[in-house]
Amino acid sequence: MTVTSHLFGLPLALILLIAVGVIAATGYGVARNRALSRAGGDARGLHSLPRYYGSAAAMFAAVPALGFMVIWLLSQPMVVQNAVLPLIPSAEITDAGIQNLIVSDVSRVAGGLDVAMAQGVLDNAAITAMADDPKDLRDTLGALGVAFGADVKPYVLKAAQASRTLAGQGRFWMLIVVLTLALIGAGIGIRLADPAYRARNVVERGVLVLLIGAASLAVLTTFGIVLSMLFESINFFRLHDWKDFFLGTTWAPNFRGDSDLSILPLLWGTMYISLVALLVAVPIGLYAAIYLSEYAGPKVRAIAKPLLEILAGIPTIVYGLFALLTVGPFLVNIFGRGEAGVLGVEWMSGATAVLTAGLVMGIMLIPFVSSLSDDIINAVPQSLRDGSFGLGATHSETVRQVVLPAALPGIVGAILLAASRAIGETMIVVLGAGAIARISGNPFEAMTTITTRIVSQLTGDTDFASPETLVAFALGLTLFVLTLGLNVVALYIVRTYREQYE
Amino acid sequence: MTTDTIKIAARDVQVYYGDNHAIKDVNVDIEDKTVTAFIGPSGCGKSTFLRCINRMNDTIDVCRVTGDIRIDDVDIYDRAIDPVQLRAKVGMVFQKPNPFPKSIYDNVAYGPRIHGLARKKSDLDDIVERALRRGAIWDEVKDRLDAPGTGLSGGQQQRLCIARAVATEPEVLLMDEPCSALDPIATAQVEELIDELRQNYSVVIVTHSMQQAARVSQKTAFFHLGHLVEFGETDKIFTSPEDPRTESYITGRIG
Numbered sequence A: 001m002t003v004t005s006h007l008f009g010l011p012l013a014l015i016l017l018i019a020v021g022v023i024a025a026t027g028y029g030v031a032r033n034r035a036l037s038r039a040g041g042d043a044r045g046l047h048s049l050p051r052y053y054g055s056a057a058a059m060f061a062a063v064p065a066l067g068f069m070v071i072w073l074l075s076q077p078m079v080v081q082n083a084v085l086p087l088i089p090s091a092e093i094t095d096a097g098i099q100n101l102i103v104s105d106v107s108r109v110a111g112g113l114d115v116a117m118a119q120g121v122l123d124n125a126a127i128t129a130m131a132d133d134p135k136d137l138r139d140t141l142g143a144l145g146v147a148f149g150a151d152v153k154p155y156v157l158k159a160a161q162a163s164r165t166l167a168g169q170g171r172f173w174m175l176i177v178v179l180t181l182a183l184i185g186a187g188i189g190i191r192l193a194d195p196a197y198r199a200r201n202v203v204e205r206g207v208l209v210l211l212i213g214a215a216s217l218a219v220l221t222t223f224g225i226v227l228s229m230l231f232e233s234i235n236f237f238r239l240h241d242w243k244d245f246f247l248g249t250t251w252a253p254n255f256r257g258d259s260d261l262s263i264l265p266l267l268w269g270t271m272y273i274s275l276v277a278l279l280v281a282v283p284i285g286l287y288a289a290i291y292l293s294e295y296a297g298p299k300v301r302a303i304a305k306p307l308l309e310i311l312a313g314i315p316t317i318v319y320g321l322f323a324l325l326t327v328g329p330f331l332v333n334i335f336g337r338g339e340a341g342v343l344g345v346e347w348m349s350g351a352t353a354v355l356t357a358g359l360v361m362g363i364m365l366i367p368f369v370s371s372l373s374d375d376i377i378n379a380v381p382q383s384l385r386d387g388s389f390g391l392g393a394t395h396s397e398t399v400r401q402v403v404l405p406a407a408l409p410g411i412v413g414a415i416l417l418a419a420s421r422a423i424g425e426t427m428i429v430v431l432g433a434g435a436i437a438r439i440s441g442n443p444f445e446a447m448t449t450i451t452t453r454i455v456s457q458l459t460g461d462t463d464f465a466s467p468e469t470l471v472a473f474a475l476g477l478t479l480f481v482l483t484l485g486l487n488v489v490a491l492y493i494v495r496t497y498r499e500q501y502e
Numbered sequence B: 001m002t003t004d005t006i007k008i009a010a011r012d013v014q015v016y017y018g019d020n021h022a023i024k025d026v027n028v029d030i031e032d033k034t035v036t037a038f039i040g041p042s043g044c045g046k047s048t049f050l051r052c053i054n055r056m057n058d059t060i061d062v063c064r065v066t067g068d069i070r071i072d073d074v075d076i077y078d079r080a081i082d083p084v085q086l087r088a089k090v091g092m093v094f095q096k097p098n099p100f101p102k103s104i105y106d107n108v109a110y111g112p113r114i115h116g117l118a119r120k121k122s123d124l125d126d127i128v129e130r131a132l133r134r135g136a137i138w139d140e141v142k143d144r145l146d147a148p149g150t151g152l153s154g155g156q157q158q159r160l161c162i163a164r165a166v167a168t169e170p171e172v173l174l175m176d177e178p179c180s181a182l183d184p185i186a187t188a189q190v191e192e193l194i195d196e197l198r199q200n201y202s203v204v205i206v207t208h209s210m211q212q213a214a215r216v217s218q219k220t221a222f223f224h225l226g227h228l229v230e231f232g233e234t235d236k237i238f239t240s241p242e243d244p245r246t247e248s249y250i251t252g253r254i255g
């Protein structure tokens, strides 16, 4: 038995969802009424409120069935793919990349055939007829929006047909199992609906499981991301010496192979630009926060705070443009152009430089630092300020010696958060810092960062088996470890101070 | 009573928090080298009036003070007066203990450092020790002066705050329920301190304990709903009050 992917014009999964929903709703009503009637129609005779009996039955019906469906839908394509792999002549599979291409062709042809059948363009007889010579298939499917780079080969069509059959059978069994599970679940729920049954506790546990599920999904996703980066990084280190990656001093990717791929120049650029950014953002952001929270009257605050928040809402690409078109040329005017410049010096030749990117990134971080610090300063209890004023301290003495020390752990945390944002920032450096990887202390020179190199290694014509592409994952992983380390240190500092002062 | 012993003179003082008229027409003369107790039911304005005396109400945006308060015959609300300097002269212990998130030593040394009272480190050490002794907490903290002041118990924190306030050698000490978190032993020590301070300073203490007011003070002021109802010798207030409201309060009928 096979089942097509759409029934009555609706996707099968949606139909199943509705069916399970109906079963669950029925289970709810029946279980609720059964519990009530067994208690002689008096809800006070029940352990739980009637709706809990219904909810428990609905839960039993829906959760296992839908969980099974999700797992099935996720795993079926993989199973089918592996099953049809033997149909592809092994002579065609020269390496892993080609195999991937053929497999994706097969699934696209299969999908195209499904569409063609659904629209009545092709039928089973017509497909069988072209089995040995599927030349027209490319045009037929092309007309339906499924384009192919070359003619469809007979073995691809054969594998596609096989996978369609398998998928159809798979859908049939899924349909049976899901509906059976739902019915059994509803039946159990209804049978259990007895006045003594602790339906309320069962529902409570169900809710708990749901919440744990959501939380672990978030954690698992993080793990998945890290793992996938880790695997690709391991692939990279198979092709490239790790010592050169971590300790070499040249970054010169070359798509014909034999590249110098060392992280140090990029790490240097990242750190240098972030440092400049923090030197701009931390003092200004902190002073702005102190002014706003300690000195400004309510009227000034009402205007200045939203303005700062607008600054925080500007997309970073706009800051990038600002760096490239305004700040860069402005700085060149001051520090470059020889006699024609403001200072009459020749330090800066191009608009893209560490200073340009760092300044603009600093401006971007000001609202971030100031709004975090503002919250933290506001959280310092008024009684501490009163105590200081009461001893005859001035406002700035109070801020310096009482408010800031009390707020310090939070402020350090805010600064480290800003640092990890600076390290991960991409758009501003793409446009403002240039693309030259080098280790130099001159802030007027162009440099580049880890993030921008990740972008450039993955854009354009890339071969996902070459070290030039895979290096992006190693870079990404290093960046991740770096920001993670920063966050851990931030937490550690915050915690030590807290122990000291609470 | 002659005018030269009067330390603080208040005339027609009104305090508003926005529209809330918290202190109404208060006139009072507080003498030098005397302990004056402020008593009255919760919310009657004792803390508010106390805060007028060192202009702490300036830090509250909505608060407005009118009338005339003179210390040593100088109008403290005059434009020429710097509230910061005034507060160095008029110290305050708050209703809730508020030690700074610093070491015990730095807490006490805070005022003396700001006002440059010590030339040498050893001077400062002496000031800190003396203040902690007067605050009746020296024995408990002398081995851990570097520990954070916030790590002390509530009662210890309050005595630390008292030590912090006396370290700057104020002429007037305002104490807002300084013993509300203290056990009887510490309370007795603080009362001893108040008695000692009276030799040189003028002390104003807010208290909810009638016994305490009777024990430590020479003058007592009874506040009710923002009014200063009765002010006079402590003995007289507690034995033969003139106003019926005072009498019902001290005998426990309003509170």
Ligand SMILES: Nc1ncnc2c1ncn2[C@@H]1O[C@H](COP(=O)(O)OP(=O)(O)OP(=O)(O)O)[C@@H](O)[C@H]1O
Pocket (backbone or CB within 6 Å): B017, B020, B022, B040, B041, B042, B043, B044, B045, B046, B047, B048, B049, B060, B062, B095
């Ligand atoms: N910061 C403030 N803002 C607005 N209103 C205030 C403020 N502080 C006090 N008030 C009001 O002023 C009145 C007097 O308060 P105050 O704190 O002086 O009372 P109190 O006599 O010290 O009471 P307690 O014995 O409970 O400490 C109260 O009605 C209170 O609501």
Ligand SMILES: [Mg+2]
Pocket (backbone or CB within 6 Å): B046, B047, B048, B095, B176
């Ligand atoms: Mg009070």
